[in-house]
Amino acid sequence: MEPTLMGPTLGDVLRDRRGEDWLIGPSSPDFWQRLDNLRPVLAAYQKSCATEGADVLITEADPLQFLIACLAAWSEDCVVVLANPRWGQQERQQVTDLVNPDWNTPTAPGLGTYPCQVSDAAPGQILIPTGGSSGQIKFAVHTWETLMASVSGFCAHFGVETVHAYCVLPLFHVSGLMQVLRVLATGGQLAIQPYGDLKRGAQLGLPPGGFLSLVPTQLQDLLAWEGNVPWLRSFRAVLLGGAPAGRSLLDAAQAAQIPVALTYGMTETAAQVATLRPEEFLAGHRNSGRPLPHVRISILDDGGRPQPLGEVGRVTVQTHALAWGYLGKWDGESGLAVGSAHPTGQSTAAVLATDDIGYFDDSGYLHIVGRRSTKLITGGENVFPEEVEAALLSVEGVQDGCVVGLPCDRWGQRLCALVVLTYPARLSDLPAVLSPLLAPYKRPKRWILISAMPRTAQGKLSRPQALTLAQQILGTG
Template identity: 70%
Template sequence: MGQPLKTLLQRRWDDDWLVGPSSRSFWLHLGQLIPVFAAYRASVDSYSPGVLIAESDPLLFLAACLAAWSEGCTVVLANPGWGDRERQQLQALVRPRWDAPVCPEIQGYPCQVVGSQPGQILIPTGGSSGQIKFAVHSWDTLSVSIEGFRSHFGVKAVHAYCVLPLFHVSGLMQALRVLVSGGCLALQPYSDLKRENYLSLPPGGFLSLVPTQLQALLALGGGFIPWLRGFRAVLLGGAPAGRSLLDAAQAAQIPVALTYGMTESAAQVATLLPEEFLAGHRSSGRPLPHVKITILNDQGQPLPLGQVGRVVIRARSLALGYWGFSGKGGLVGSAHPTGLATDDMGYLDDGGYLHVVGRSSSKIITGGENVFPEEIEAVLLATGGVKDACVVGLPCDRWGERLCALVVMNSTELLPDLPERLRSLLAPYKLPKQWILVSALPRTAQGKLSRPQALALAQWILAMA
């Protein structure tokens, strides 16, 4: 759909499209990297050789990703902050050659994605028990999402202010919307933004935040309030936003656009328009033009308006499948001929607005990141000092949910050392923010951990403290 990536890059070549990083440096790096990745592809006995991008510098990330992608490599995106545990999973899934980068100046490594097609990109997402898996997208699926976004907001050129990581679908799609539409992209670390080092973006731009970021900016006040008001929309997603935060944003006249989407759907599939938010609406908005959302019961039958059931998405932006869902690598799943049945529970009202009320799995969303408690519990038990563990998500206006670990210890003296021991094993967002020492954890008659009872126990202990 639309222009091929290679044609698009040629059309925009030398455009001054970046704000913050140097556009000139970007095009220089891209021009140097394209022949490098072309030579790499020609040298590998594979239809579409894999390249894993784990670059922390956003300008170099964009240049490497687009160069490899446009030359027909299969691009695999990785979080540069992943720890040893995550890297071990990557090794099992795509076998990156950490010792042999494609280009010495870039954190981009040869990897094996056997059977992939040219133009595919693997974007990381959570999985069962915290195992890394990738949603497999193509230029076509992402292009559909881009056009749906532009149509939903009625804009031709998308200008975006990005403080989110580019290896996430939330950050990547901002860059691609801008590139496709002829807009400008401001790239800035969130820590720099908090110091009021504003970058200059053309009027009518879009800012994407997770709830914790918006809450922090509102608390800082000062110049942030008029600055936030100046956007066409402040896209807010990635985690549930507390009512107090939304009310404060409305009182400050911030043009918030509540969004619902996921990696599998190439970012948002439903979005509340800012004018609706400022009028008091608190739903996830209506589906974008390329999306159909249905609500099904446990038997897979459509439910009437207003009744809560499983949210099912049908869209041409859906991922082609998963890589690594089986735990051994390989493309599994399908192009979702009957729709993507999500973990989310919600309903549609008579105005066609989507309301998400919760999740059916144990997944915890904290600060916009998907966390699976089973993974953290396994790491805790592997330390040797923990006899039993349960990680729960405590309701939190700032983080959406705050990770809390209930642990049964062999020796209480080991508890202070646990957070530090986990730092090298897990990504920072997976580290519990609250620790509770207990003598035993609630379990069912069959010996299974009772997560609802564990959550209630944690809330009771904290309330009594």
């Protein structure tokens, strides 16, 4: 792993690519014109905030408008905070508590961009949302340099100089944002499309040798129609991550000769740090592949000592692509802190002790076997059951609640809520009551009414017993 060298800035890239027809789906001329119109507005905003810093929250559902707002603000050295436009009331309140956006005064008419206040931030940082062990939203603090380190490692791993990408993932998420940056920085083309349109068969054109990024549920949907198979085969790689993929799905993809590349990464590491190459997948491998060139991955025991091959331990990642930290607080589990000196460009890269448990086999392939925390992953999204349970317990008549993840080939894990109710609450009413409080992916898909929650002698919730109970009731255990 070599130190990152300083390269072109975002402003340099936008200047060099000015006027290029780089977007497929959205209009490239419209993009450039609107970007030119917005940059002076944000430059003026930056100048007016010279003392305290110019911070911008972007919660924009339209992909083209998101690109324009994000790139305009970022290129003018604003601190950019990305947000999910589908967050519910609870999540929006968390964001308000963290960065205090002025929801009533957008920075530009018609755009979901708002002035906000980010403490201890440096110009040009970009804050990407992720979940925390407490269930609270956290923002991983990245820079153009950390994200470009990831782009360089991606290109080296796949042996490509120009990246063309087909994006159906949300752009506020690291998995969508990195597709944009790989394309933008390497001179490629980017197809952007709502996943629903792709699922209905409205495929966009893309130069040969491109990359498609999916979560397992999406690949399963697309494989259900045989007519999609030739199109899926046309990609250099179909990057598959975000959640565990069921064996039956992977076997079906191999049988159809889909060039799947299983990936492992996270927001803190600017997306993937290990990836199984398509030719290895088609040869029958089922793991997270080998580390990318810009990454060093170690497997450590509880005392921080390296584990031998085949022995499980905590996955630790060292890379120049690592986030500087989390917004505004120390996280003892990760060892990341906002404001600490970041060694990008130096000989030693930053280190992240992840929540994941895994091992390396004799061939150097990484295998992820579980995670230390209670985190659930459904449809490629992180969900912390404590957050959902807190929302449940805020409902009148909900006496007790527990959310577990049922194994599911389609979603990775399917959220199931076990609840204890008192009058006047009814089980059938809970999905509607919970709907405005949480994002759709955090809402349970199965509901079970029980008389008492399994607890330890100390009165603590027993999640393993709750999961076993749910599986017994549903007949899936």
